[in-house]
Amino acid sequence: MSDTTGRRRMLRARAIALVVTTLTLAGGSALAAPAAFAVAVPDTAITFEVAPDEVTEGETLEVTATATDAADLYAYDLTFSYDPALLEFDAESVVGPEGGFTATSVGDGLVAVTHTRLGTSPGLDGTVELGSFSFLALGGGDTVIELVSAELVDSNDDTVTLTDVDEVPVTLIALPDPTQSPSPTPSDSVTPTPSSTPTVAGTDPTTPDQPLAATGGDATPWLIAGAAGIVLIAGGALLAIRRRQAVSE
Known part of the structure; x- marks a missing residue:
């Protein structure tokens, strides 16, 4: 098993543990929801956007995940991959839907955003913004942010896992290196035109008219x-x- 796969399973395990704990604390009220809602979870589609998709080193870009055709989406775990050499995750920037609890877990080049509804809060339906967070651009280059997996849980604790969900290319522009001074642009050299040597009157004793x-x-x-x-x-x-x-x- 690769290190990346192990980290993903670790993040998913934390997410599922959070969901199960929250559902247990809710006193099972959510589990009593009608079973008719449970079959709708597989129809939910997850996408995300990055804005802007071109930034300069030192600027931030925002990632926003959205669910469409959601029905009784009670909890979810979204795992993103990114290049930590070019992007730095801002843990303070995470925002989730109201009426629930949102947490993040960070690994090497991975960030998991987990959300669960609380108490008697209803599941999410329709088109819903699942969460947003920011990255700081650390350098220059072309990179990709990928939503590698999404685990969706309904109020009946039925779970659907999506893989290779979505990806967005991003262009980062590096700032000039302040330690390197620009080379001067060579200019065309002008060759001076030689002038005739002035003759001083009276310096030639052989001149007859002096x-x-x-x-x-x-x-x-x-x-x-x-x-x-x-x-x-x-x-x-x-x-x-x-x-x-x-x-x-």
């Missing part, structure tokens, strides 16, 4: 010639002065 450059290059001979001319002029003036003095004597 008079300052030419003058600066020939300055030394002109200075020498000028100094010699001054010396000659000064010498001539000195000789003229001496001649004048000689004549006057």
